[in-house]
Amino acid sequence: MSRIGYARVSTIDQDLETQIAKLKAEGCAIIRSEKVSGASRDGRAELATIIDFLRPGDELVVARLDRLGRDTRDVLNIIHECEQKGAFVTVLDPHVSTRGEMGHVVLTVLGMVAQMERRFIKERQREGIEQAKRQGVYKGGRQRLDRGRIRELSAKGLGPAGIAKLVGCSRMQVYRIIHACQ
Numbered sequence: 001m002s003r004i005g006y007a008r009v010s011t012i013d014q015d016l017e018t019q020i021a022k023l024k025a026e027g028c029a030i031i032r033s034e035k036v037s038g039a040s041r042d043g044r045a046e047l048a049t050i051i052d053f054l055r056p057g058d059e060l061v062v063a064r065l066d067r068l069g070r071d072t073r074d075v076l077n078i079i080h081e082c083e084q085k086g087a088f089v090t091v092l093d094p095h096v097s098t099r100g101e102m103g104h105v106v107l108t109v110l111g112m113v114a115q116m117e118r119r120f121i122k123e124r125q126r127e128g129i130e131q132a133k134r135q136g137v138y139k140g141g142r143q144r145l146d147r148g149r150i151r152e153l154s155a156k157g158l159g160p161a162g163i164a165k166l167v168g169c170s171r172m173q174v175y176r177i178i179h180a181c182q
Contacts, residue, residue: 001057004050005031008038008067012168013144019063022092028061038070039118041078043172051078056086065091065110070118072111079107145169150177 005023007016016033023031032046041047047068050060060082062068068089069075079089079098089107090097096106132138145167153163160174167174 001059002030002055003028003059003061004054005061006047006050006067007031007033007063008044008047009035010037011035011144012170019067022063023061026061026092038066038068040071041069041074047078051081051085054082054085054087058085058087059090059097060087061090061092063091064093065096065107066114066117069111070114072108072115075111075114076108079104145173145177147177150174154178 003026005020005026005028007019007023009016009019012035014035016035020031020033032050034044034046036043038044054060065075068078068091082089083098088098090099091107091110094106094110096110097103098107129138150163150167153166154160154174158166160171160178163174164171
């Protein structure tokens with residue numbers, strides 16, 4: 001039986017260290033982490049790897065439920081996939097596990113709360129943007145990447161992997177920027 005930790009943050013400028021420290025303190029022998037949105041399962045290769053390698057009796061451990069996903073259906077599907085392999089899911093904050101029947105109920109409710117919270121955040125954000133637009137102060141979201149530099153490096157013949165490494169982003173982001181200007 002292995003305790004396998006999974007840590008996730010949504011953006012490259014967020015820090016995984018707090019989650020990883022909690023997972024190590026809980027005795028996770030293996031910890032996989034990634035910097036990708038939890039809004040869907042797309043692009044979450046580390047989570048897919050963990051689920052593929054789960055064996056009966058293993059335990060997937062996450063610091064908080066929203067690290068597994070923001071959508072109740074996704075979270076429940078992940079839990080179901082783990083259980084199909086005979087594994088358990090444990091959330092550290094609040095401490096809940098699928099080892100008991102009550103754990104399933106609590107995780108379902110927490111998943112629904114996480115999804116509602118995400119919707120409320122998006123709604124408040126949308127309202128704030130609309131208000132800022134009406135007041136003429138909305139400038140749009142900040143650009144996280146220097147798109148001109150990425151195009152310039154591409155024009156000089158540098159490949160997407162090299163560009164991604166230089167500017168600190170994923171290859172997919174580089175591909176999107178390069179293809180947007182074609």
